[in-house]
Amino acid sequence: MELINxxxxxxxxxxxxxxxxxxxxxxxxTEFNDLVCKIRLAIQKNINNEEQIVGLFAHDDIYTxxxxxxxxxxxxxxxxxxxxxxxxxxxxxxxxVGCSTLLNSRNETLPIKNLKLVNxxxxxxxxxxxxxxxxxxxGIAYIIFTSGSTGKPKGVxxxxxxxxxxxxELHHDNYFNLNENDRCLxxxxxxxxxxxxxxxxPLLYGASIYTIPKGxxxxxxxxxxxxxxxxxxxxxxxxxxxxxxxxxxxxxxxQVKVSCFAGGKLFDDVAxxxxxxxxxxxxxxxxxxxxxxxxxxxxxxTPPHKRKNKNNIISIGKTFKNTGYLIIDGNENIVPDGTVxxxxxxxxxxxxxxxxxxxxxxxxxxxxxxxxxxxxxYKSGDLCYKDHEGDYMYVxxxxxxxxxxGYRIELGEIEYYIKxxxxxxNFVVLDINNDSGNNELYLxxxxxxxxxxxxxxxxxxxxxxxxxxxxxxxxNTIPHNINGKIDRKQLRNTVKK
Numbered sequence: 003m004e005l006i007n008x009x010x011x012x013x014x015x016x017x018x019x020x021x022x023x024x025x026x027x028x029x030x031x032t033e034f035n036d037l038v039c040k041i042r043l044a045i046q047k048n049i050n051n052e053e054q055i056v057g058l059f060a061h062d063d064i065y066t067x068x069x070x071x072x073x074x075x076x077x078x079x080x081x082x083x084x085x086x087x088x089x090x091x092x093x094x095x096x097x098x099v100g101c102s103t104l105l106n107s108r109n110e111t112l113p114i115k116n117l118k119l120v121n122x123x124x125x126x127x128x129x130x131x132x133x134x135x136x137x138x139x140x141g142i143a144y145i146i147f148t149s150g151s152t153g154k155p156k157g158v159x160x161x162x163x164x165x166x167x168x169x170x171e172l173h174h175d176n177y178f179n180l181n182e183n184d185r186c187l188x189x190x191x192x193x194x195x196x197x198x199x200x201x202x203x204p205l206l207y208g209a210s211i212y213t214i215p216k217g218x219x220x221x222x223x224x225x226x227x228x229x230x231x232x233x234x235x236x237x238x239x240x241x242x243x244x245x246x247x248x249x250x251x252x253x254x255x256x257q258v259k260v261s262c263f264a265g266g267k268l269f270d271d272v273a274x275x276x277x278x279x280x281x282x283x284x285x286x287x288x289x290x291x292x293x294x295x296x297x298x299x300x301x302x303x304t305p306p307h308k309r310k311n312k313n314n315i316i317s318i319g320k321t322f323k324n325t326g327y328l329i330i331d332g333n334e335n336i337v338p339d340g341t342v343x344x345x346x347x348x349x350x351x352x353x354x355x356x357x358x359x360x361x362x363x364x365x366x367x368x369x370x371x372x373x374x375x376x377x378x379x380y381k382s383g384d385l386c387y388k389d390h391e392g393d394y395m396y397v398x399x400x401x402x403x404x405x406x407x408g409y410r411i412e413l414g415e416i417e418y419y420i421k422x423x424x425x426x427x428n429f430v431v432l433d434i435n436n437d438s439g440n441n442e443l444y445l446x447x448x449x450x451x452x453x454x455x456x457x458x459x460x461x462x463x464x465x466x467x468x469x470x471x472x473x474x475x476x477x478n479t480i481p482h483n484i485n486g487k488i489d490r491k492q493l494r495n496t497v498k499k
Contacts, residue, residue, distance in 0.1 A: 005166040006074055006137045009206055013038070013071070016182055016208030022064055023212045023231065029064050031208070034071075037064060039129035041072035041105070041122050048120050049103050055079045055142055057101040057117075060192035062215050065107035065122040067201060070144075070192075073105075077135040079142035079159075082192040085110065086216065087466045095147050095155060098357065139163040145357060146195045146292050149403075149411045149469065153418035157357030158195075164295040165198070167350035171322040172203060177284045177302065178260060182208035186235040189214045189224060189242070194409060195292045196265055200237045209235070221245035225253070232257045236280075239265040239408035243276045244439040253279040264288040264297055265408035267396065270311040272439060273303055289318035289396070292410065293366070293380050295351035298325040301393065312395040318386070319393055325349035328379060329388055334368055342397050345386040346370075346379040353380070404433040406441050407468050416471070419464045420445065423457045428480055430488050431471060434497055444497060445471035448480045 013021075013035050021034040049056065056073055060066055060082040073080050081099050083092040085108075093112050096104070104111060107123040143165045147155040172178050180186070186204040188211045190197035204211045212231055214223045221242050227233055232255075240263050246253070258280040263273075268287045277285060285303035290296050301319025303309055310317040321327050328336055329343040337343040346368075355363040369378050385397040402413040413431045420429060428448040433441045454474050461470045475497060481489040 005162070005169050005206075006134050009071065009202075010075060010134045012206050012208050019182055019208050020210040021205070022067060023210060024062060024064060025215050034064065034068060036129040037068035037122075038072045038075065039132055040125045040127050041065075041069050042076055042132050043127040043130075044120055044122070044125045045072060045076050045078070048118060049076075049078070053078070053102055055081055055099055055101060055145065057096045057099075057104040058082045058192070059085050059104060059106035059108070059110070061085065061107050062213055063107050063123075066192065067211075069105045069107075069122050070201070071205070074137075074143065074162075075132070075134045077137050077141060079144050080105075081145040081147070081157075084191055084193050084466065087193075088463050089113075091155070091464070091466075095157075098157060099145060137162055139166070140354075144198065146193065148292055149409075149415045153415050155415075156359065156362065158292045158353050159355075159357055160195075160295050160353055164351050164353065165202070167324050168199075168295045168297070169202065169206065171324060171351075172199070172297075173206075174323075175300075177286060178203070178262075180204060180207040180209050180235065184209040184234045184259075185231055186211050187214075187224065187227060187233050187237055188212065189220055189238060190408070195296050196237065196239070196408065199296050204235075225249060228253070228255055228258075234259050236261045236283075238263060240268045240272070241266060241407055241440040243272055244269075247272065247275065247438070250275055250279055255280050256282050258283040260284050260286065262286045262288055264290060266405045266441070268316045269439060270309065270314050270316050273316060274306065277303070287316045287318060289394075290351075291347070291380070291382050291384075293353045293382075294325070294347050294349070295353070298322055298347055298349065298351050299327070299394070310389070310393055310395065312397065315396055317389075317393045318396050322349070322351070325351060326377065327388075327394060328370070328372065329386060329394075330381075334370065336372070339388045339390065342385055342387045344400055345382045345384045345394065347382055348377040348379045352378065404441060406433065406443060409466075409468050411443075411469055416443070416461075416465065416469055419461060420457065423460050430480060430490070430493065432490060432494060432497070434473075434494055442473060443469070443471040444473045444475060446475050446477055446480060446493060446497065448478070449476055451476045 017032040019031050020028045021031045022029045058080045103118045105120050111119045139162050142159045143162045145157050145159045147157050150156040188200035212227050261283045287301045288297040290298040299321040301317045326348045328346040330346050383401050385400050386394050416431045430446050432444045434444050436442045481492045
């Protein structure tokens with residue numbers, strides 16, 4: 003496939019450039035290529051051709067990134083698991099995919115019967131040139147597991163066809179326009195789909211990638227990398243600049259040429275203030291659920307008299323060329339322009355479907371004929387409308403799915419585990435904007451105050467940190483509306499007072 007061949011050629015071509023800077027250590031493309039070749043040899047020795055998806059313990063090290071590229075060049079996909087997440091969650095993910103092999107740069111493994119560990123930091127093969135294996139465009143490039151309302155994570159497989167369509171769109175994006183002189187930020191966990199664009203696009207153009215080590219305060223480390231290495235391309239979630247607001251007066255980064263956002267609402271006033279810190283940059287507000295391969299549309303942030311926002315939320319703009327949007331009602335009928343409805347998405351970037359979950363697939367995907375053409379659509383759960391100029395405006399969510407630190411979370415999954423401990427009281431989990439303008443998870447319990455240490459310890463054993471409520475509040479009564487449902491709006495207003 004062209005994407006894989008282009009990736010391979012770029013790594014060969016830019017041999018003397020810095021590929022990665024990790025913990026202030028530079029790794030050239032030559033060093034990176036040698037590691038990729040060694041891991042490919044280990045894959046050939048230890049993994050048969052029928053095993054199409056490998057497990058990957060996602061550390062912030064050069065071996066982990068080399069493992070991803072090695073797997074792709076061997077026509078295999080990966081599912082990344084975070085070593086800091088609860089063991090039982092990681093086991094459940096690998097078992098659901100049926101992974102027989104775990105690539106890891108360290109010695110830790112997981113209690114899965116017959117799981118083979120390949121320590122990528124201890125491979126003794128001498129590197130040798132290996133051309134890419136023929137790529138199956140319908141094969142899986144990676145699987146991202148997102149939060150599920152039943153307590154079980156949902157697997158979103160992305161095919162090589164999907165990721166190739168995505169890369170092709172950004173290749174033609176004159177505003178992104180990467181080259182071998184760029185210095186690019188990679189701030190995301192490899193279990194989050196925005197990590198893919200943060201390493202793939204720079205590697206395709208011979209640019210340098212600067213990562214944030216685990217355990218560091220992300221927004222402070224972004225600030226540090228920006229100052230120290232004069233980064234030129236910033237791919238972030240909006241919450242990062244919310245946290246950086248107190249430092250805006252100290253930030254002057256005229257070398258930044260593009261600042262990309264996705265994974266949350268980009269507020270107009272914050273973007274305007276941020277624009278003054280990066281005066282020569284094009285700010286791009288990308289949009290795209292995990293199911294549509296990272297980004298599927300974008301809006302270019304323009305001078306104040308031209309830019310669009312709704313309730314201070316910047317427009318999500320228009321679709322990529324290979325993507326189509328519909329705004330639909332609850333019966334999947336198209337609503338008129340200017341009317342709020344659910345955003346449905348079609349195109350080459352849409353996932354083949356949730357991993358082994360036909361019930362969810364029937365709920366989330368549908369086929370519709372529009373203008374004589376029959377296409378498959380994904381229901382995003384995002385409420386939007388199309389304005390008179392053809393731009394799409396984001397309004398909110400139609401369910402209880404929220405984004406925290408860029409991660410998509412089903413509040414129902416958190417409540418699923420809380421119910422195992424809190425059995426005698428009503429409670430609700432809410433996302434509430436804090437003073438920094440970022441979403442924060444609150445657990446509201448209808449009870450007199452009691453000690454919650456046991457609950458918090460239990461949640462730590464079951465959920466990633468970003469899914470654990472950071473605020474626990476007690477109330478005499480949880481308000482309900484006339485339909486008998488929890489009045490989340492009133493509860494939010496009460497909590498924020």
